[in-house]
């Protein structure tokens with residue numbers, strides 16, 4: 198097998214994660230793409246059939262610690278160049294703090310905030326020191342500074358919590374030379390973004406991958422959109 202850089206895309210069954218797997222493979226990366234349900238990702242399965250030398254598919258539910266442990270056992274000590282944590286959920290569409298159930302809130306915060314940082318911590322030893330890049334898929338809705346209009350209260354809270362946990366994770370990295378990106382992908386046409394979104398996944402992902410490739414060999418933590426514009430915390 199050629200010595201290609203390796204990217205792990207967590208949550209690649211559809212939407213932005215699927216497009217990340219497709220474009221990284223096209224740019225000659227080795228892709229480990231994860232899905233919750235092996236039968237529930239026909240587009241990724243088709244892609245993997247077309248590029249069996251570039252894409253491997255593994256099962257992973259990022260919010261289930263036993264699933265993360267089983268996946269970590271499969272990956273072992275394999276070197277990773279980029280860990281791209283894309284998995285996320287919107288939660289109830291009403292976004293009303295008075296209507297969300299405790300279980301729904303717990304699931305939203307677990308999936309969007311706690312699980313990504315636990316996952317990054319689990320795989321910290323796999324990231325290639327010096328050039329490794331962690332990517333967290335957050336949202337500009339997670340910017341506390343930009344929250345002047347309200348709305349999307351619960352999803353916002355989950356991504357703001359993700360940003361805070363990510364900053365603590367980065368602080369713990371100390372002097373280790375690793376880059377960390379918190380990305381807003383833009384408002385993108387996917388199952389989550391909906392049909393009215395102005396941006397297609399291809400454009401968003403092409404922008405983000407360019408930034409990831411440029412971040413290799415750097416260190417520090419940045420909150421950026423897919424075009425590289427800085428977003429205030």
Ligand SMILES: NC(=O)c1ccc[n+]([C@@H]2O[C@H](COP(=O)([O-])OP(=O)(O)OC[C@H]3O[C@@H](n4cnc5c(N)ncnc54)[C@H](OP(=O)(O)O)[C@@H]3O)[C@@H](O)[C@H]2O)c1
Pocket residue numbers: 207208209210211212213214232233234237257258259260261283284285286308334335336337381382383384385386387388389390391394
């Ligand atoms: N689209 C936008 O406009 C937009 C804007 C800002 C931020 N984002 C963020 O970008 C990321 C991708 O969004 P998207 O628009 O592509 O959404 P999407 O079409 O709804 O896809 C979400 C992906 O996350 C996976 N996922 C959800 N929960 C998971 C879990 N517990 N374990 C593993 N995988 C899980 C889904 O897998 P299943 O198929 O198994 O459900 C799916 O692959 C999310 O973090 C989202 O918050 C999106």
